[in-house]
Amino acid sequence: MQARFTTDEIAAAALRIVDESGVGGLSMRSLAAALGTGPMTLYNYVADKEGLEELVVAAIVAEVKLPETTGDWQQDCYAIASAMWRGIRSHPAAIPLVLTRRMSSSTGFMAAEALISALGRASLDDRDRLAAFHALLGFVTGSAQADLAGPLVAARIGNVAGDDYPNVEALSRVAADTTVEDDFDRGLRMLIDGIASHRRVRRRR
Template sequence: MPRPRSLTPERLAAAALAVVDRDGLAALSMRTAAKELGMSPMGLYRYVSDREELERLVVDRILGAVDTAPPPRDTPWRERVELMTGRLREAVARHPEAVPLTLTHRHRSPGGLRWSETVLGILTEAGIDGPRRVVALRALHAYVSGAIQLEHRGPLAGPGTEAIAGLPGDAFPLLTATARDAGGVGPDEEFLGGLRMLLRGLGD
């Protein structure tokens, strides 16, 4: 039977992403996606073969929202990489529960591939190539995904920081002092501060 025109890949991705956003990544299945769409699980198999294909659609939707246009070349390379990294963070951070999927399937996502190609171009112009360029790109991906998950699951303003600040100061003097300082650091300051430290290191 022909597929109904209304059930597009975009609609499938939106339904699967709604499940992940609301109930967490572990809740995503053919059954839960079908329920979100108001159809039977068997009916969903006419459109996607398995959960992995659903995951790919989710990643395409998330990374497809990233602006991958190269920044102006008259801007310093670190600022251009910072801009590109901020764009990736903005898109992925809207769906923190899906971060593991972006790591698993980004190599199949056109949006993710275009982002990497743009960043690699900037790094190459900065004289970063060969194995250093490999490590640089991986470091940027690791930083974005790790920072988003830390902000989502263990924010500086959360109870974990308060618990550390309340530890015995004689046993953990530096840790407790750092936790007290953390209360004045916002999410954007935390992200950009760490990113700029990373970028300074890439230029060495």
């Protein structure tokens, strides 16, 4: 019997529910209603809610437009990490799933594979490449999470810090006047420069 839905159709519908109602709004029942079918039909495609959540992550990853490879590993790392960040933050309600489900199956490996490949051209040893990968991935996902807070949280932190914590208060004012795009760009470039600097130091030893 021909399948009534494709996996991509189910994933797209599940992502729409998360975008509109949050992770808590996603269930076999809500997805079945959105597709105009019964919950039991979905068990032909996924085993449980965890499977649905992995499909949501797969749908987000599929939207990430990975750049063409160049001869510059630093530029490639920057472009790949930026593409990942844009893809994740375009679905803020799904960020918890990206954090917890991105490595649950091979659907989340495409962007990771590209980033690891770029780092592979940096002449790092295996442990340094692993550390660099984790640092970049953590920066991307952490920045996407921080975006949810926005400038209002920075202002609130500054008000709470007050005169007791002048450094926190001063930096919160900078944060309130800085766009998330500029903050991410600066931080990512600093991180990649740090990886490159570490690489040069190790090669001189």
